[in-house]
Amino acid sequence: MIKWIDLRSDTVTRPTPVMRKAMSEAEVGDDVFGEDPTVNALQERVAKMLGKEAALFVPSGTMANQLAIKSHTQPGDEVIIEATSHPYNFEGGGGAVLSGIQFHCLKGLRGILDASQIEEAIRPDDHHFPVTRLICLENTHNRGGGAIYPIDKMAEIYWLAKSKGLLVHLDGARLWNASVATRIGLHEYGQWADSVSVCLSKGLGAPIGSLVAGSRIFIDRVHRFRKMFGGGMRQVGIIASAGLYALDHHIERLKEDHQNAKRLAVGLKELKGVSLDPKHVETNIVIFDVTETGKPGFQIAEAMKRHGILIHAFGKTQIRLVTHLDISSEDIEMALNVFAKVFSGK
Ligand code: TLP
Numbered sequence: 001m002i003k004w005i006d007l008r009s010d011t012v013t014r015p016t017p018v019m020r021k022a023m024s025e026a027e028v029g030d031d032v033f034g035e036d037p038t039v040n041a042l043q044e045r046v047a048k049m050l051g052k053e054a055a056l057f058v059p060s061g062t063m064a065n066q067l068a069i070k071s072h073t074q075p076g077d078e079v080i081i082e083a084t085s086h087p088y089n090f091e092g093g094g095g096a097v098l099s100g101i102q103f104h105c106l107k108g109l110r111g112i113l114d115a116s117q118i119e120e121a122i123r124p125d126d127h128h129f130p131v132t133r134l135i136c137l138e139n140t141h142n143r144g145g146g147a148i149y150p151i152d153k154m155a156e157i158y159w160l161a162k163s164k165g166l167l168v169h170l171d172g173a174r175l176w177n178a179s180v181a182t183r184i185g186l187h188e189y190g191q192w193a194d195s196v197s198v199c200l201s202k203g204l205g206a207p208i209g210s211l212v213a214g215s216r217i218f219i220d221r222v223h224r225f226r227k228m229f230g231g232g233m234r235q236v237g238i239i240a241s242a243g244l245y246a247l248d249h250h251i252e253r254l255k256e257d258h259q260n261a262k263r264l265a266v267g268l269k270e271l272k273g274v275s276l277d278p279k280h281v282e283t284n285i286v287i288f289d290v291t292e293t294g295k296p297g298f299q300i301a302e303a304m305k306r307h308g309i310l311i312h313a314f315g316k317t318q319i320r321l322v323t324h325l326d327i328s329s330e331d332i333e334m335a336l337n338v339f340a341k342v343f344s345g346k
Pocket of ligand 1: 174
C-alpha cells in the first residue's frame with residue numbers, strides 16, 4: 001500500500017489501534033432512550049469542559065452547527081456571520097433550508113470580526129427589516145488559516161450581543177487547537193457563547209462525532225431537532241468511546257501539529273513564488289497564495305500527488321495544508337522537499 005502524506009485536512013486521520021480497542025470494549029445502550037452510558041459520559045464530560053450545563057452527541061460538525069442555528073432562531077431571522085465561515089460556505093446552504101434564516105455576512109481579518117462591525121450590522125427595530133437574532137463565530141477559523149479568535153474580542157462581542165438581546169453560537173470545531181495554542185481553557189472560551197459546537201473527528205483523531213453544548217433548555221431543543229434531522233443514533237457508545245479516548249490522549253499532542261504547521265510555513269516561505277506570513281500560522285492550518293509561481297493551485301496539487309503528497313487547492317491561487325495526528329515531522333520535511341521540486345518545475 002502506498003504511504004500517502006495527506007495534508008488535505010485533519011479529518012483524514014484513522015483511529016489508532018488503541019482507540020479501536022477502546023471502541024471494541026465500549027459499554028453501549030440505546031442512546032435514543034438516553035441509555036448509552038458511554039455517550040452519557042462523553043456528553044457530561046464535554047459539557048463540563050466547555051463550562052456548559054449540557055451537551056449532545058451528534059454525527060458531524062455540520063449537524064452540530066445547523067442544530068444550534070435551528071434551535072436559536074425562527075424562520076426569517078438574520079444571523080450575523082463572517083463571510084468565509086464554515087456554516088455559511090460549507091454546509092450546503094443548510095441555514096436557509098433547515099432553519100429558513102438568512103445570513104448577514106461580514107468580511108473579517110482572517111475570519112475575525114470586531115464588535116464594532118457587528119454592531120453596525122444589527123438591524124434596527126423596524127418592520128422593514130429581518131430580525132437579527134444570532135451571531136456565529138468560528139474559533140479557530142478554518143478559512144482564516146487556523147486563526148485564533150482573541151478571547152477579549154469574543155468577550156466584547158458577547159457583551160454586545162447581550163446588550164442587544166442577541167445570542168452567540170461558537171463553531172468550535174477546532175477550539176481544542178485554540179486552547180492548546182493559547183493555554184486559555186475551553187471553558188474560558190465557552191463562557192463567551194450561548195452555545196458551542198466541537199468536533200472529535202478533526203485534530204483529535206476520532207473517526208466520527210461532534211457535540212453541541214449549552215444550557216439545559218437549549219440542549220433540550222437541540223435534542224428534539226436532532227431527532228427530526230435523523231441524527232438520533234442507537235448503540236453509538238462504540239463511536240463515543242473513540243471520542244473519550246481522544247479527549248484523554250490527543251489534546252495535548254496538538255502542539256506537535258502546530259509545530260509541524262509552523263515548520264511547513266517557514267519552509268514554504270523560502271520557495272520562490274509562495275506568498276505567506278509564517279507568523280499568521282497560529283495552529284494546524286497553513287493557507288498560502290501561489291499566484292506568483294505562475295501555476296494554478298490545482299496543477300500544483302496534481303504534481304504533488306504524483307509524489308505521494310495530497311494537498312487541497314482552493315480555486316486557482318490558494319492552497320491549504322493541515323497537519324494532524326498522522327503527520328510526522330519527517331513527513332513535513334518530505335513535503336517541503338517535494339514542494340521545492342514542484343515549484344522549480346522538476
Ligand atoms: N471542515 C472541513 C471541510 O468541510 C472544509 C475541513 O476539511 O476543514 N466547522 C468547521 C470550522 C470545519 O472546518 C468543519 C469541517 C465543520 C464545521 C464541519 O464538520 P463536519 O465535516 O464534521 O461536518
